[in-house]
Amino acid sequence: MKLLPGDRLCIPVPLYHCFGMVLGNLACMTHGATMVFPAESFDALAVLQTVAEERCTALHGVPTMFISMLDHPQFAQFDLSSLRTGIMAGSPCPIEVMKRVVETMHMREVTITYGMTETSPASFQSHTDTPVERKVSTVGLIHPHVEVKIVDSEGRVVPRGETGELLTRGYSVMLGYWGDEARTRDAIDAAGWMHTGDLATLDEEGYCNIVGRVKDMVIRGGENVYPREIEEFLYSHPKIQDVQVIGVPDEWLGEELCAWIKLRDGVTATAEEIRGFCQGQIAHYKIPRYIEFVDSFPMTVTGKIQKFLMRQQMKEKLGISEAATA
Numbered sequence: 001m002k003l004l005p006g007d008r009l010c011i012p013v014p015l016y017h018c019f020g021m022v023l024g025n026l027a028c029m030t031h032g033a034t035m036v037f038p039a040e041s042f043d044a045l046a047v048l049q050t051v052a053e054e055r056c057t058a059l060h061g062v063p064t065m066f067i068s069m070l071d072h073p074q075f076a077q078f079d080l081s082s083l084r085t086g087i088m089a090g091s092p093c094p095i096e097v098m099k100r101v102v103e104t105m106h107m108r109e110v111t112i113t114y115g116m117t118e119t120s121p122a123s124f125q126s127h128t129d130t131p132v133e134r135k136v137s138t139v140g141l142i143h144p145h146v147e148v149k150i151v152d153s154e155g156r157v158v159p160r161g162e163t164g165e166l167l168t169r170g171y172s173v174m175l176g177y178w179g180d181e182a183r184t185r186d187a188i189d190a191a192g193w194m195h196t197g198d199l200a201t202l203d204e205e206g207y208c209n210i211v212g213r214v215k216d217m218v219i220r221g222g223e224n225v226y227p228r229e230i231e232e233f234l235y236s237h238p239k240i241q242d243v244q245v246i247g248v249p250d251e252w253l254g255e256e257l258c259a260w261i262k263l264r265d266g267v268t269a270t271a272e273e274i275r276g277f278c279q280g281q282i283a284h285y286k287i288p289r290y291i292e293f294v295d296s297f298p299m300t301v302t303g304k305i306q307k308f309l310m311r312q313q314m315k316e317k318l319g320i321s322e323a324a325t326a
Contacts, residue, residue, distance in 0.1 A: 001058060001085045001111055002128050005032035009086070010056040012038050012047045012065060017302045018121035023087055023113065024060055033058075042303075044068040048078045055082040059107065062090030062303035063097055067242055070100050071264065080105050085128055089113040090303050092210055092228055096235045098136040114139035114210060118187065119194060120172040123148060124208045138207040146170040149193070150202055163211050163226075166200040167193040199226065216307055218247030218255045223285050225257065230286050234259060237277055239267045244297055245288065246307050248314045258290035258314055260297060269293070290314065 003009070011024040028035045038050035048069055051059060061069075066088060069075065083106045088098070093112060101107050109128035112135060115121040126140030134140075142148055149157050150164040158164040173194045176184035188194050199211040211226045218225040227245035234243045242262040247255040263269055271291035278287040298309040314320075 001027070001087065002109070003027060003031040003033045003058065003085075007031070007033040007058055007085075008036055008054055008056045008082075009033055009058040009060065010036045010038060010047060010051050010054070011060055012042050013060050013062065013090075014041075014302055018115075018117045019060065019062075019087075019090060019302070022121060023089070042068075044072045045074060048072060048075065048080070051080055051083060052078040057082055057084050059083055059086040059105075061086070061088060063088060063093045064091075064242070064297075064299070064303050064305075066101055066105075067097055070097070070104065071241055073265070075104075083107050085109040085111065087111050087113050087125075089115070091305060092212075093136075094235045095136045095232055099132075102132060102135075110135070112139050114208065115172075116194075116196060118174045119146075119168055119196075120174070123168045123172070134207055138203075138209045140208065141206050142208070143172075146172060148202070148208070150200055160204055161201055163199055163201050165214055166196045166198045166208070166210075168196060169193045213307075216246070218257060220247070220250075220255050220257065220285055221253040225286055227257075230257065230259070230282065230288070233278070233282055234261070234274070237274070239263050239269050241265075242297070244305055244307065244310065246310050246314065248290065248311060248318065249320050256290065257286070257288040258292065258310075259288035260292045260294050260310060262294055262296065290318075 009024065009028055011020055013020040013024065015021050025035060036050060036054050036056055039046040042065055086107055088110060101110055111128060112126045113122050114124040122143050123146055124139045124142055126135050130140060147169045149167050151167060152158050152164050169192050197214050199214055199217060201209045201211060212228045216227055218227060230245045231243050234240055240261055241264045244260045246258050248258050250256040274291050275287055298306040300306060
């Protein structure tokens with residue numbers, strides 16, 4: 001982030017989590033920057049007010065936080081021109097959201113960070129001067145003194161540009177899960193590689209793109225479908241504020257696609273309208289069969305979407321029993 005002693009970092013993410021404590025507090029302590037806490041828990045209006053009043057130069061948040069701020073009805077009332085940098089992390093950032101953060105929140109040097117608590121937490125990060133097209137479509141370059149590789153289901157390294165599971169190794173990898181040797185062995189192999197469970201690609205220049213979670217990949221009629229690709233497309237619909245795509249069991253195709261859509265305030269849409277938007281723009285097998293309009297998504301207190309709960313709710317709604325999906 002190129003933090004300096006004169007910087008003022010607004011930290012609305014939880015302090016008991018790696019994002020707030022390490023990328024927020026510790027970063028400020030090591031660089032002499034000021035920590036600014038807008039509220040006891042996240043509140044979009046409080047963050048906007050705090051940034052404007054305290055003239056914050058940096059801001060942290062997960063994508064859902066930035067979406068809440070950008071779409072707040074009072075957003076235009078606040079002068080956010082003091083902002084320069086910060087970190088967006090915690091879950092994949094929609095490209096359209098990133099563009100709005102850069103353009104309307106003045107965060108032209110915002111960085112994207114990828115990692116996990118188990119890796120202390122960052123493995124990849126974009127730079128303040130990373131080209132915008134790279135910044136909005138990747139999670140940047142590997143951090144210093146860290147190794148990564150992308151492997152297929154057999155553990156073989158895949159060629160550049162191909163999708164596989166991302167593994168990381170180095171000083172930042174945890175010793176293990178407290179009091180849980182079995183789970184530790186599942187996560188960290190004998191060679192010290194941390195298995196992230198994330199699907200990714202690595203290009204020739206070393207930029208990483210997170211395609212999705214291994215467990216979230218949908219296999220529909222033999223085709224591998226990555227929900228994030230469909231989410232990115234649906235974000236371009238002018239009525240859609242937020243969207244999450246999951247797979248639900250299907251007796252004929254194995255799995256079918258389901259999109260949970262949160263519309264912008266004051267607009268309405270139909271499932272047919274959304275599917276019509278997809279026709280001819282994405283492959284037919286990537287068009288969601290089920291479309292649910294929702295007010296919110298189940299998520300953790302740190303802002304991570306809980307897709308397993310979404311799948312569970314859809315199975316209940318569609319009357320799909322565990323026996324039928326075994």
